[in-house]
Every structure is written in C-alpha cells, then in structure tokens.
Amino acid sequence: MKKKQKILLVSHEMTYTGAPRSLLNIAKILKKSGTEVDVWTLKKGDFQREFEKEQIPVSILSKTIGEDRLRQYQLIILNTFFTAHLVERFQKITRTVLYIREGRNIPALVRDCGLHMEHIQNANEVVCISEYAEAFIRENCMPHKLSVLHNFVKDDYEGQLNLVSDGRIHFLLSGTYEERKGFDIAIAAFLCMPEELKKVTRLHIAGQMPEWSRGFWERLRAIYDERIIEHGMIADEEKRLALYRKMNVFVIPSRDEACSLVALEGAMLGKALIMSEHVGAQYLDKRKKYIYPTEDVEALCRKMCEATSRRELLIRGMEMRRAYKQAATEKVYKKEFLKMMKGILR
Template identity: 25%
Template sequence: MKNIMRKLHVKEDQIPPDAVMNTFDVKYGKLLKTENVVLRNGSWRTTSDDPFFIFQFSSPFQQAYLELKMNKQFSEDEVIFVYYASDENFTQKNTVKISVNSNKMYEGVIFFHETVQFIRFDPCEHIIDLASFHIKIIPLISETDCREAILNKYSCIKGNGIVLVSHDLTKTGAPILVCNIARSLIDRGEQVIVLAQNGGILLHMLQQDKIPVFVLTDLFEKKSLKQSKRDIFSTFIRAFYQIGYSRVLLNTIISGNIAKIFKTEGFKIITLIHEMRTSIEHYNFGRYGEDIRLYSDAVVFPAECVKKDFESLYGETSNAYIYPQGYFQKENADRASEILVSEKYILGLGTFSLRKGTDLFCSAAIEILKRGIRDYQFVWIGDYEDTELYYWLKLQIQKAGFEKYFIFIPLLPENSYNSMVKSASAFWLTSREDPFPNVMIDAVFNKVPVFAFLHAGGADSLLADGRGFLISRFDIVKLADLTLQSLKNSKEIETMTNTARNYAVLNLQFENYIQKLIDLWE
C-alpha cells in the first residue's frame, strides 16, 4: 500500500447516490470519499495506483460484520482495511488484511485494535476495472447488531444450537475433526455453527457443505485476550445465546482462552484436549488448561496418556472422559492418477514439523535406501509449516543422492488423500508426540500396517496386542529393519491389519463418539 502515512481531509465528494446504494450497504455510516476511482457506465474503474474508498460512521465501534462480493475477474488475493479514530493519520500498523476465497468473497467478523469511526477500503494496488462489487458493513455496537449479523448471514439458524469452536481452519487434525463433528451433528438434525478464531483452507469446504461458519479475524493473541476484546467477544457470544445456542464444544487447549466467557454467558461446555505435555509447555498454553479445568462441564481426552499429561500439569480432573474420536467415513475414490508414485510406497502424514517427526521419517527412509533397497518410494503429505526444516531435509536427501525416491505433497483433495492412504504399503507414524491422530485411524480402517514410536501418544493403545508395530526409543534403524522384515511376510501383515481393523470397527465408530458427546451435554 503506497502513501499510507497521510492525513485524511474529510470532504464529501460528489458520488452518484445510485452507485452508493447498489455497491455499499453500510449501517450507521456512509461513503464519505473516494480517490483514484471513478464510476463509468455502472462499473467502478481505478484511475491511478492506490485507489480507495473511505467510510464515516456516526458512532465509534471496535468490531464489525463484513461481507465482500468482489468482481470475479478481480485478481488480488486480499483486500485491505485501514482504520482510525476521529481525523488522525492512517498508519501502517492499523491495517487488517482480509483474504477473499476463490469466488472473490469474504464473510466474517473483524476486530480492530482500537475504537474506530472511519474505515478506508483499499481493493487493489493497481489500475484495474473493478466492475460491480458489493460491500456490507455492520458495526457490532450492540447485542442487536450482533444478532442481525448472525441472522443476516444465516437466516436458517434456529434455537437449541451448538457452537463448535476451532482455533483455525487449516487442514490439520483438530480443525478437520471439528468439520467432521459439524457434518455428523447436522446429519442428526442438530443446529450447528462453527466459530473459528482464524481462517484457513477448510473454510471453503464448510461453505460448500452449507455449514454456518464465522471467522473471528485478529481477535486472539497467543498469550492473552485483552480486556476490551474480551468484552467485545462476550457481546457476540451473548447474541448467540439469545437466539437459542446454549451448548459449546471447545476444540483444543487453545480454546481455553475463551472458556470463561462461554461459562459466564450460560453455555454448557465440552472441551476436547488434543495436546500433550511438551506441546503445552513449549507453546505456553498453561493458562488455557487452567481455565478449561475450571470452567468446562466435561473434558474429553482421546487416550489415557493425554489425560495423564494434562493432569500432571493441572491436577486431577474430576469431569474427565476418555473418548477416542473414531473413524469418519470419507468419500471413496480410485487412486489419484495425477499423483505420480510407484506401486509401492511408504506413507507419512502430518504438518512438516519436528513434533510430527518428518525428520525421523526422512532419516529412516534414507537408512533403507543406503542398503541398496529401491523397492519403495517415500511419500509425505502435509503442509510445510516449518519451511526451515523442509529445506534442510531436502538438502540432506539431495546430498544423499536419493531425491527421486521422495515425494512431498503439501495438500490433497479429500478423495485423493483417501486413495493415497488406501494404496500405501505401510504407514509410518513418526511423531515425537501425538495424542490420537486421525491419520492413524484412517490407516487402520484401510488395513494399512502402522509403524509408530512407543510412548509417543495414543498409538500405544490402538496398536497394542499385535495390532501394529511399536518401536522404542525413536530408533530409526529398528524402524527400517522391522518395516523391511514385516513387509516380506504378507500373511503376517494381513492377520495384523485385519485384527487392527476389527478392533477399530468395534471401538472407533465416529457416530458412537458423537453420541457420547451429545450425552455429555444432557
């Protein structure tokens, strides 16, 4: 954004009233000024770089419901809001960036760092034909405004509903679980809305499934929720309660940041804990766990080891339950032809990170390849969260001379993912710490042999009694040895995978998991 540090001179331009009516729907405010943009034949066109629209509001506010519908030829990936109070200068730090989806749309709630009365909307940096577009802004000043924003977006919302809270909508285990829970609850006739603290790729999937979702942008901080923002969020949550939502599921320990708010507003709270001790300590989630233990009506853990880790930090939790999440039946698909892999491959899944043990996966694969064995490719599917780790591992593989045997895939459509899991020769769960990963359940249900490290999480319980392979001390040489030895014995593998699947069918049905959660709200 160019020339952002400049004074706003509040002079109302001569803007055609029909254009304002058709393009902008602004509650408590008006379009005050435009710059470097003109309306020609019913279409907005920029006349110079850095075009913008300025809105003035009659009352100050700190949160707003925003709806954008941009022209489908719009080439920008994001739009920019600059905001300030009174007639102060625009500043670079007072900028909220809103990402639009593939349909050039955005719907959500934005929160500002300070009280604002003027908003500047910068749709692009360059000269383009904006054509027709629509902006709707509802400042959320009162509970009535919050209810209007909620019902404006989803008129289908009725009472007796459930709020599902996710820390984000990235394509990772915990947010995927929230999406699956939402689907299952809706299939049962429950009224559901997803409240995401931050966005992500799953937002589009929820919208496709017509699942109500609100993304609360720029609200939550890693260490604390400032009091002013806490008050704002309370108003928003109170509006949900007043239209009939009284049950909430907080997913992950991060959501403990808002547990007290939901309890104060009268919600019955179930919290799902997916983090183990090292992650809680490393990411400074300590306070969140304390509030979860204090305000939750039920705390659900996927495995006994996760509960023990939690209680080692916060003390005995009297309302604790151990419910592993179960297998969510996914769309079947043939093997994805666009993914060029060999007939035999060993699969790893998860965010590219030390916690997920991507480095251990690569080192064990190199151990096999060093022995002159070229029967398998090694495929890792997961987003590159730690780009530094990604590039160092790529260098290690390159210097070892084994590049052609590794395939790294950041993200896959659901049907392609399913086929990749089903066709794998083996699944390596190389996590250093992982409570009860969905990907392990997927592998077991697809009768893929699972190799995991002992005492690293919920794999201990699922793979016990001959249902999988557990390797002690993160021993990658033993992982390589055991994999090669076991895959030679097809009968042993068939017996093991059948045993594991039969156990999972009896104990890990997703619908049973959902029913247990519903019962906890009763």
C-alpha cells in the same frame, strides 16, 4: 413441538489439518442427529469450504461477543487448547466443553505460544482424545472433570487388500512437516535400510510445509535420496485418499501425538501401521507389535524392514481394518459422543 437443540463449535483455525477435520466430523454428526449447528473460527482459512459443502455456516469470532448471542446455544464446544482462553467466560453463560486435541506438547505451547494451563484447570468439562493424552493432562493440568473420547474417520474402504502391486513397498508420512511429527526420525530410519530393501521401497511424504518450520524441512530435504517422493499438501480429499490407497505402510513417528487421524485413516484403509510410543492412536495395535520407542531410529528401521514382508503386510492390514471397525468408526464415535453430550446437558 420440541425445540431444536442449538450447539456452537469453535475452531482456532480453518486449515487442512487434523483438528479442523475432526471438528467437521462432529458438526456432521450433530447435523444428522437433528441439532442446529453454528461454527465460529478465530482465523479464517481454506478449510471453511468443507463446512460450506455441508451447509454449515462458518463465522469469524467477534472480539466483542454479547451474552445474548452465547445464551442461544445449549452447548458450546471449544476445539483445541488454542481456544481455551474462552472457556471461563463462556461457561458462566452456557454449558461449555473444552475439547483438547493436544497431549504432552501442552507445556511447549504454554512456553512458545503464550497459552495458559490455568484455562484447562478452570474448565468445568474437559474432553481429550486418547488414554495417552489423558494420563498427561490428568497429572499435569488437573482439570475438574476429564473424559476420553476416541476420534473417528469416515469409512472409505473399497475392499482392497494390502497387496504389493508394482514390486515396491510404499511407506507414507503424512501431516504438518514440523519437528514434533518426527519425520526426521522416519527419514533417517528409511535411509538406513539394507541395500536389498532399498531397491524395493519408496517413502512418500504428504502434508503442509509451513514457513515457521522452514529450517527443519529444508535440512531434511538436503538428505533425501531418489526413493523419497514429496506430494505437498493435498487439499482435495479424494486425491488424498487416492494416494493413501496406493500405500502399504503408514508410519507415525511423532515425538508427541495425542491421537493421529492419519493412523486412523491407515487402519480404515486396511494398511499396516508403525507408531512411536508417543502416539495416542496406539490403542489400535493391541499387541503393540508395531510400536517402537520414540526417537529410536534403529528400532524404527527394524520395524520398517519387518513390514517389507508381503505376508506380514497382508496380515497387518487385515488386523488394522478389524481394529478400526472396533474402535474408530462413525457409528462407534456417534454412540459415545451423543451419550457424553446427553450427560453434560442433563
């Protein structure tokens, strides 16, 4: 009888944010394919319960890891640049992949978080999540081998068209409330809309407000008007999706975003998307109709105004749903992921 493959996934944290969510998706795919999966994390957190729901054990990474413990795994996947310090040691013992979910923000992480670009350069296998991220990493980090594997999100579509149901167009910002995410650009653009459109638009903000970016989000809160609605961090997946289904337009105004699970979720739900040029998920918008120059408030405002047309919302929603089915389903990802793993383990 063929022995089950055993794969270790290493996360830098367990928070309700994009990177741990993506790692959970990988864990589910591996488990469904008959692979034994263990998960280690550098920092424990509430998101561990999502792995536990799938009967996938999560352990805190020990400061002293014996080689015998690592040898039991045929493959180790290190998730994000924050785990890159482990790659040189781990790959000497067993096959190891550094799965980078960052892009142009890598130099800032080196500067501000004490991370080292040399770990990327020295990794035998590096995977990133978009062509946008690939171009930057290839030029600036020079890894030995670099592959692109687009993210996916689970298909929770219920057949709902992107219609305006209450006489108002609902825009969404979702993610960690920090400068890199560009919420300030989107809020400024939203507040600049013409008076006649202000009457029929609402901006919803969902996501974590970390203490380390308090100064940033407190300044923005001071300029809100009554059309801006905060939902905070929504840990419950069903409640988060319930909010998303009520939206018409997902805005991803990031100064840098290697992909954006929020964009993929918007496309999956058949919503219109507006993205900056520095969002890796722009491969969803092949015509680039709703891509605007990063940090350009006026350009974003124009895109948001265009997205108040009911006909445009319906058409764009259907286009994004088709784009999701072509590029970001579990089926598409699973095929490419398992093909890549087979090549690495050959």
